Amino acid sequence: MKDLRAYGGVPADQRRNDRRGKLVAAVFDVVATDGIHAVTVRKVAANAGLSTRYVYESFADVDDLLRGAFDVAASEMVSTVEAAIRETSCDLRSTITATVTAIVDLLIGSPNLGTLLLSSGVPVTATRRRDLLETVASALIRDAGLDRSPLRQGDRAIDLVAWFLLGAFTRTLDSWSQQLLLYSREQFIHDNVELLLAVVGAAEKLT
Secondary structure (H helix, E strand, O other): OOOOOOEOOEOHHHHHHHHHHHHHHHHHHHHHHHOHHHOOHHHHHHHHOOOHHHHHHHOOOHHHHHHHHHHHHHHHHHHHHHHHHHOOOOOHHHHHHHHHHHHHHHHHHOHHHHHHHHOOOOHHHHHHHHHHHHHHHHHHHHHOOHHHOOOOOOOOHHHHHHHHHHHHHHHHHHHHHOOOOOOOHHHHHHHHHHHHHHHHHHHHHOO
16 A cells, blocks of 8 residues: 655655656756766666665666656657747747747756757667657647648658758757857857758758
8 A cells, every 4th residue: 555644744645756856857967967878776866865765666777767857858848849839920930930949948948958858879768759859840840830831731741841850950959069069049049940941941842
């Protein structure tokens, strides 16, 4: 039977959720400091200031821990982008500008979260990362009006353009976050928006 007793006036379920939140935040810290391959149960527990037994309270193993942290980061990303898009008009430029700005500002405001989302080469998060990109790609098609651009409704190139935009932007975002691209925030947003719009504009040449 689950222990629902309160300790210090805090119910057991709330304490468990608080510990889970600390562990997820610790994953972000470890990934940002040492890289995603350095994540271990022991290192995450130490960073969170908790015993390793509390990791297994919420997560089956280190892979489950990584998946859980990635899901939290991805949910934050999706909700941030969707909220930004809701505040704009429905034209393509406004939607792409809102999307790029929201993602850049999330990365600036929560760099540890962004580092996990941009980390690659780990099979356990690969599926999660692909699902995240698919969600954002669908939002671009639906909210940015790619199906009302030079592409025709039902055109297979709609998916191609959406995935191309995301793939290119993800790589440039990763490079910028590592200071391999020496751009200010404003310059980076402006140039990426113009590049993305140029790709959409060229879509009419696709077969």
